[in-house]
Amino acid sequence: MKKNTFYLVVGCIALALLAIFWYSVELHIRFLAEAAFVIAIGIIYLIRKKVTDIIDDERSARISEQASIRTFQVFWVAFAAMSIGAVMQMLYVPTFSKADFEELHPREILGPRMMGYFQLGLLCLMIFLYVGFRIYYARKYGDWETDEE
């Protein structure tokens, strides 16, 4: 399979995925969107193996590797910080003057909608970090170098 055909297929899969997402939101079937996403990514990985004119050499592998490592190094801190906050909310067992504390800080539990926004924020953070680091390392390892040839 040619590279352009692959990108065309990926575009079609993305459109189909968008339609499924919309359908699952309308019908409130969360599982449908989740399953569709996993299947779509699986299909893309399988098709990617059939592409003949994309060369994955050691430099591109190194760019991906470095970008992934750096993304993980930054992302886990943000993820851990948010998780700590979530765990504190879950536990919520103040031991010092509990009555006074509860008066000053009435219990606030994140609703499912707010948790969804937090998850979306984390997802966006991860994507932005990866894209940013990828651009940085691609530039570092000479992706946009020009030559006289």
Added chain:
Amino acid sequence: MPGNTGTGRPMKNKIKVFRAMNDLTQEDLAQAIGVTRQTILAIEKGKYVPSLDLAFRISRHFRVNIEEVFQYDEAALTIDID
């Protein structure tokens, strides 16, 4: 321009010279050793230091020893240490 191995040690290469001697374009060399043209360009410009495997493949392609193509810049290393 010296490249960086990731350990702060500089590496130089003469790929461009050997390409000219063998009348090869970057694309020709890239196809022959199974990498992208951008990788050859990045190595020539010292932006990327190839693995030992790729360095051997490049030098074998030119039928020379690896040290004729790639040079370890001891002088720059000494400056780094000082």
